[in-house]
Amino acid sequence: MFQVRIHGRGGQGVVTAAEMLSLAAFSEGHHSQAFPSFGSERTGAPVVAYCRIDDKEIRIREPITEPDALLIQDPTLLHQVDLFSGLRPQGYVLINTSHSFHELGLDDLYRDHRKDRLVTLPATEIAREHVGRPMPNAALLGGFAALSGQITLEAVATGIHGKFSPKIAAGNIAAATAAYGYVRQQMEELASA
């Protein structure tokens, strides 16, 4: 089972991101379960959503405490919430920011963790360009597909189509595609460095 935890703030589409990820995984024949951390759905409040992916029925109903991947939609949460709690040693981390891990004050994480599992992505800027709104969720899913290989970019597009009207989906798919390319490039640079 592969477990993803998504952190952000109310209004950033955190719950929708988990739902789109589950739709993407389903479209590739996987079992998947997405659910929010219920309660604090106020605009701006910290929100967590979860997505499990497996090849057999998912029966467990508890929140994800040991994620295989963390998607962080809002870097202002970094020093407010214990975002990295339970992160698996080989886990993936994708942060929506135009800053580096050093600039974010995450030197410890960067030093101790596998470098090919850590990526920053300016998802909000990419969303502004392609969606016209600072809604980073679709771009982060594109980046997640590139970083983890758990799902394809095509599946991400299917997931986006499942949640949005065709017109809005098109912009989000463009954002996811751009983010996918951005993360791939980051990883290639890292591999050749």
Next chain:
Amino acid sequence: MLSQIEGSKAVADAIALCRPEVICAYPISPQTHIVEGLSALVKSGKLAGCEYVNVESEFAAMSVAIGASAAGARAYTATASQGLLYMVEAVYNASGLGLPIVMTVANRAIGSPINIWNDHTDTMSQRDCGWIQLYAETNQEAADLHIQAFKLAEELSLPVMVCMDGFILTHAYERVDMPTQEQVDAYLPAFEPRQVLDPAAPISIGAMVGPEAFTEVRFLAHHKQMQALDEIPGIATEFQEIFGRDSGGLVRPYRTEDAETVIVALGSVLGTIKDVVDERREAGEKIGVLGITSFRPFPMLAIRGVLRHAQRVIILEKALAIGLGGIVSDNVRNALSGITLKGNTVIAGLGGRAITKVSLHKLFDEARADRLERLVFLDMDYDLVQREIERTKQKRRSGSAAENILRDVGVVAARPA
């Protein structure tokens, strides 16, 4: 067709396939997405021949359902928590009148203190109201139970409550095999009411009954609900023939055949328990789990049949009978009358506290070592409770327990899970 779908949407679509004629509801978390989904289906014309009535309260919702059902319409509503409490007087009337209304309850805690999260306190408060109560383990089962509920309700002329865990199921996206309209039409015939208010053939329903006959009318309500113990398995068998899925029934035993320890529970927590049971079976422990799908009527014999060979029964329940302990436990002990075994009541998941595999393993380890008390509160912070008890001893005007506890705990919003 297999769909990756939100639980609430799956239920709304399943209800629509049952061709309801009147839907009346008042939105309340976590039921809201179900009735929003249905109102959209009615407005778009996808659910034809159905009137969606916006009401001003839950009391009105159940009252409209009663009127609609008495006039011969297939009627549906949904609620949760305080909403269920607010409609209680009408809930009793619906069953007393024998009207086959189907209602979803998206299970949620009851205040005070106000809490929007999941537990079973709301529906457990209505266990003796005369409605049949079915509890869903998954969203697949939630969808399927609603289709079975209309058939059962109309067969017996009794209302049925389908209980599904709020948020945990209602807000979860997972795989659901959605039935087709043809399948549902083949399974569920048009509503043929046993009693109907018809201006062409006027009758009255809802008479006042005095001491001379009240006991007899009440006995008949009990007698009728007990017939559901025979109907429910048959309705599930017929469901399987048409839909190809094993869904519903009275109880669902899992790995109980040779089990020395059997866990008893209701609803979505059964999934997590099954995972834990599998892991402990791997390690050689003889442990199983019994899910109760029909809590009312209470399947005494079926439960006795599964548990009678066990040495220990652990009843894990998401409601607390204050002043007693466990509600499900009390019922299960009744079913085990004359059988001697070890029993524990575990109150878990109150107000949305997560029930985790780690905690369940610890709990079952304690049980195995015979260190488990008769009444246990899973993952309760005993120190926190003790400090509040001390405060009440030290000071006459000690204030509200809820506020004091919150001050003691500090900010919780920053916690990840």
